[in-house]
Amino acid sequence: MSAKPGLFKASYHDENDLLPFDLKRVWTLLEQCHKLDLAISIGVSNFSINKLENFLSFATIPPAVNQVEMNASWQQKNLTEYCKAKSIIVTAYSPLGAKGTSWGNNDVMDSELLKEVAQAHGKTVAQVSLRWLYEQGVTFAVKSYNKERMKQNLEI
Numbered sequence: 421m422s423a424k425p426g427l428f429k430a431s432y433h434d435e436n437d438l439l440p441f442d443l444k445r446v447w448t449l450l451e452q453c454h455k456l457d458l459a460i461s462i463g464v465s466n467f468s469i470n471k472l473e474n475f476l477s478f479a480t481i482p483p484a485v486n487q488v489e490m491n492a493s494w495q496q497k498n499l500t501e502y503c504k505a506k507s508i509i510v511t512a513y514s515p516l517g518a519k520g521t522s523w524g525n526n527d528v529m530d531s532e533l534l535k536e537v538a539q540a541h542g543k544t545v546a547q548v549s550l551r552w553l554y555e556q557g558v559t560f561a562v563k564s565y566n567k568e569r570m571k572q573n574l575e576i
Contacts (some may be wrong), residue, residue, distance in 0.1 A: 444478050451481045463487065463509075469502045476506065487511040490558065492534060492549050493527035500556060512553050512560040516546055544572055551576040 450462045463485035467475065476482060486503055490496045490512035503510045517528035528534065528549055538548045550573060553560045562573050 443475070447475070447479055451479070454481055461485065469499055472502065472506070472508070482506065483508055485509040485511050485559075487513055487561070489514045490553065490560075491515050491517055491528050492531065492552055493517065495556075500558060504557065510558040512558050515553055515560040515562055516549055543576075547572055547576045 447462075450459065453459045454462050461484035462481065463483040464472075464475070465487040467483075467486050467488070472483075472486065486499075486508050488496060488499065488510065490500070490510065491514060494514075496510070496512075500510050515528075517526050529545055531545070534545045534548050537543075538545045541548065543551075546569070550560060550562065554576060564570050564573065
């Protein structure tokens with residue numbers, strides 16, 4: 421798949437090659453897709469409260485969702501409250517932490533408190549963590565290819 425010449429000039433090696441990102445224009449085009457029934461919902465990812473405030477100043481259709489990193493050790497309370505007040509669904513990615521990534525850690529799965537709660541309720545740490553997210557009123561995106569873990573994820 422090749423891009424049109426000049427469309428994607430960004431390089432990870434030279435900041436001078438980066439193109440500015442026109443969020444307002446991109447969102448306007450997404451709103452057009454929504455109005456044409458080409459998209460049921462449109463949303464954003466990794467938007468802070470400040471970014472959302474700026475964004476909502478020009479958006480005619482607010483985002484349906486804001487997907488952000490969120491878990492028991494990175495709780496995003498203020499952002500979650502703000503999104504709820506604006507009727508924006510929060511979707512948590514990395515709901516169990518991000519062990520093995522360059523940016524994450526294993527604080528969730530290694531939490532002694534979560535281990536105690538899990539043991540007291542006959543659940544896994546993952547199940548307790550997902551249940552906590554559910555009780556915060558957010559949706560979450562879990563990643564597993566293991567059939568048993570997928571089944572456990574449903575039993576929160």
